[in-house]
Amino acid sequence: MEIPKRSYNCGELSVQNVGESVHLYGWVYHRRHHGGLFFLDLRDRYGLIQVVFRPENAKLFSEAENLSGEDVIYIKGVVVQRPVDAFNKDLPTGEVEVLAEKLDVLNKSKVPPFQIEDEVKATEEHRLEWRYLDLRRPIMQKGIIQRHKAAQATREYLNKNDFLEIETPILMKSTPEGARDYLVPSRKHKGKFYALPQSPQTYKQLLMISGYDRYYQLARCFRDEDLRADRQPEFTQIDIEMSFVNPEDVMEMAEGLLSHIIFKTRGISLKTPFLKLKYSDALTRYGSDKPDLRIPLEIQDFSDVAKNSGFKIFASCIQNGGVVRGLKIPGGAQLSRSELDQLAKDIECFNAKGLVNFKISGAEISSPILKFLSEGEIAKLREIYKPGDGDIIFMVADSETVVANSLGFLLTHLAERFNLYSKETFTPLWITDMPLLEHSETEDRLMATHHPFTAPVEKDIPLLLENPMAVKAKAYDLVLNGFEIAGGSIRNHKVDVQRKVFEAIKISESEAEEKFGFLLNALQFGAPPHGGIAFGFDRLVMLIAGETSIRNIIPFPKTTTALSLMDGSPTTVKPEQLEELGIKLIKEKGK
RNA sequence: GGGGUCGUAGUUCAGUAUUUGGUUAGAACGCCGGCCUGUCAAGCCGGAGGUCGCGAGUUCGAGUCUCGUCGGCCCCGCCA
Numbered sequence: 001m002e003i004p005k006r007s008y009n010c011g012e013l014s015v016q017n018v019g020e021s022v023h024l025y026g027w028v029y030h031r032r033h034h035g036g037l038f039f040l041d042l043r044d045r046y047g048l049i050q051v052v053f054r055p056e057n058a059k060l061f062s063e064a065e066n067l068s069g070e071d072v073i074y075i076k077g078v079v080v081q082r083p084v085d086a087f088n089k090d091l092p093t094g095e096v097e098v099l100a101e102k103l104d105v106l107n108k109s110k111v112p113p114f115q116i117e118d119e120v121k122a123t124e125e126h127r128l129e130w131r132y133l134d135l136r137r138p139i140m141q142k143g144i145i146q147r148h149k150a151a152q153a154t155r156e157y158l159n160k161n162d163f164l165e166i167e168t169p170i171l172m173k174s175t176p177e178g179a180r181d182y183l184v185p186s187r188k189h190k191g192k193f194y195a196l197p198q199s200p201q202t203y204k205q206l207l208m209i210s211g212y213d214r215y216y217q218l219a220r221c222f223r224d225e226d227l228r229a230d231r232q233p234e235f236t237q238i239d240i241e242m243s244f245v246n247p248e249d250v251m252e253m254a255e256g257l258l259s260h261i262i263f264k265t266r267g268i269s270l271k272t273p274f275l276k277l278k279y280s281d282a283l284t285r286y287g288s289d290k291p292d293l294r295i296p297l298e299i300q301d302f303s304d305v306a307k308n309s310g311f312k313i314f315a316s317c318i319q320n321g322g323v324v325r326g327l328k329i330p331g332g333a334q335l336s337r338s339e340l341d342q343l344a345k346d347i348e349c350f351n352a353k354g355l356v357n358f359k360i361s362g363a364e365i366s367s368p369i370l371k372f373l374s375e376g377e378i379a380k381l382r383e384i385y386k387p388g389d390g391d392i393i394f395m396v397a398d399s400e401t402v403v404a405n406s407l408g409f410l411l412t413h414l415a416e417r418f419n420l421y422s423k424e425t426f427t428p429l430w431i432t433d434m435p436l437l438e439h440s441e442t443e444d445r446l447m448a449t450h451h452p453f454t455a456p457v458e459k460d461i462p463l464l465l466e467n468p469m470a471v472k473a474k475a476y477d478l479v480l481n482g483f484e485i486a487g488g489s490i491r492n493h494k495v496d497v498q499r500k501v502f503e504a505i506k507i508s509e510s511e512a513e514e515k516f517g518f519l520l521n522a523l524q525f526g527a528p529p530h531g532g533i534a535f536g537f538d539r540l541v542m543l544i545a546g547e548t549s550i551r552n553i554i555p556f557p558k559t560t561t562a563l564s565l566m567d568g569s570p571t572t573v574k575p576e577q578l579e580e581l582g583i584k585l586i587k588e589k590g591k
Numbered sequence: 592g593g594g595g596u597c598g599u600a601g602u603u604c605a606g607u608a609u610u611u612g613g614u615u616a617g618a619a620c621g622c623c624g625g626c627c628u629g630u631c632a633a634g635c636c637g638g639a640g641g642u643c644g645c646g647a648g649u650u651c652g653a654g655u656c657u658c659g660u661c662g663g664c665c666c667c668g669c670c671a
Contacts, residue, residue: 030630030632032631032633033630034628034630034633034634035626035627035628036628037627037628038630039631041631048631050630050631055628069621069622085629086630086631091631094631111601111621112621113601113602114621115602115603115621121602122603123597123598123602124664125662125663128663177671178671179671180669180670198670199671225669225670226670227670229664229665349593349595349667441668442668447671448671450671451671505671549664559662560663560665561662561663
């Protein structure tokens with residue numbers, strides 16, 4: 001088949017091209033048949049161009065009539081200006097059209113399983129099953145193109161700032177800490193396994209030790225954990241590490257990088273330096289370690305009033321070491337009884353046992369618990385929350401964590417429900433002063449909040465063993481519009497501090513030696529002070545593209561059960577393949 | 592591991608609750624056929640198209656009730 005050289009794409013013709021003979025390629029989009037006149041929208045990733053067929057050329061006209069949606073075709077024609085009253089102002093190419101002289105169908109298309117249009121009419125299940133068709137939709141192409149631009153802006157900025165792009169292995173050593181590893185069996189060494197990287201963390205530290213003092217990589221990472229709208233089993237990080245730096249140096253660089261990416265993709269300039277918020281303050285004030293500062297709502301503490309309250313639940317909660325905090329929602333008094341019940345039910349998943357509300361109507365306050373409160377307490381309530389007509393105040397009395405989670409949920413949920421903020425802005429902030437360690441309920445032991453290579457604040461080092469929970473980390477998270485989009489820290493570059501951290505999280509010396517011996521060794525050969533950060537690239541692109549799921553900016557994502565609906569992976573493999581790897585399958589009980 | 596929600600023409604949905612479980616399961620878009628010379632989500636007329644996710648059960652009778660199972664999405668746990 002001869003393929004004449006494409007002269008223009010479908011999005012670039014204008015009145016300046018009138019009179020030119022052009023060779024166009026694209027997919028058949030909408031067809032409009034008027035009996036004696038046939039219009040065709042030809043589509044490619046650049047745009048749409050209208051092609052006109054006139055009946056004078058009977059053979060060509062009947063060929064056009066036989067086209068169906070999504071056929072891929074070649075058009076030879078002449079660019080002509082449309083009649084002035086037939087301009088299409090919604091189309092960049094809307095003042096011209098191509099008068100067809102020749103049509104070649106390069107490949108017919110079957111009737112697609114769903115219509116290829118911007119407005120999503122197919123369920124996500126279908127879109128994933130027919131992903132290559134879903135990706136033809138202009139809105140999907142826009143997201144993929146923005147992803148490309150964000151990647152290029154990343155490289156642009158980091159290259160300009162002396163960073164080296166260096167690749168690290170995909171087959172690496174399984175690590176005990178952190179997420180579940182994806183394992184890869186070794187054929188040469190039966191019974192042994194590689195792991196896919198959860199992140200290139202140890203490699204980038206080794207690169208610092210090797211003297212590559214500024215490293216970056218758009219690194220694919222793999223974590224075998226349960227999925228969410230913003231979590232996929234494999235995802236991409238902008239992974240960065242720097243030598244001879246303080247937290248402030250890394251943060252400043254990250255601010256510059258994020259600003260550059262947002263500017264290059266959306267044309268928006270961010271104000272630097274970004275706001276900084278202590279981890280504990282974020283939890284008390286916003287009920288979240290990743291607050292969305294676009295939302296103009298804040299939680300206020302009521303514990304001081306509640307501790308002597310006649311409302312016994314409040315008083316006993318404080319006595320038992322809990323807190324009572326509240327959140328005012330402007331205009332929230334219109335919530336119905338059933339909606340309030342639903343909200344109380346919604347926060348049950350955070351272990352909240354109840355939700356108290358105060359509705360304000362003019363000068364009146366109404367509440368199921370009003371009769372238990374003294375006038376003084378009500379005066380305090382007014383003083384703290386300064387409610388206006390039509391507002392509602394929600395209060396939760398429970399442990400610090402339950403209160404934060406519950407009110408944090410209500411804050412974002414109701415801000416959305418009452419449309420209390422503009423979504424068009426980008427509001428980044430740093431979360432700092434995080435604890436180095438936290439207690440894991442599931443494993444009933446101390447674990448690294450960030451990862452075990454994070455450096456403690458110097459003055460806290462002596463506390464590592466006697467009061468480990470009090471130790472603060474030299475770590476920082478970057479939050480954008482309610483999503484954690486980056487996190488990093490200064491690392492332990494002294495082997496004794498690193499050993500102490502391992503000891504604090506109960507990794508024995510022999511285990512540390514076995515799992516991380518290579519790193520402990522390396523730290524003893526002139527390891528420079530170093531630290532870094534990693535951006536969740538998919539989440540960042542999601543926010544840039546205005547999407548609410550990272551699946552929409554990942555070309556071929558998995559479902560929430562980690563299936564690929566298009567190719568059906570994961571699949572069983574031939575017994576011979578298993579045998580070669582020395583692997584025997586265990587039958588699941590009852591199957 | 593747990594909670595919620597959804598699954599009905601090719602596609603998106605209505606129909607399922609308290610008016611009870613009842614004869615031929617509807618609509619829109621798409622598809623097929625016809626008419627139509629300035630449309631651009633073209634329009635008008637006609638037509639085909641269904642294992643109601645799958646499997647049991649209750650019942651004279653199940654899209655509708657019960658149990659199981661598979662799958663999508665959202666959330667908790669988990670995600671150093």
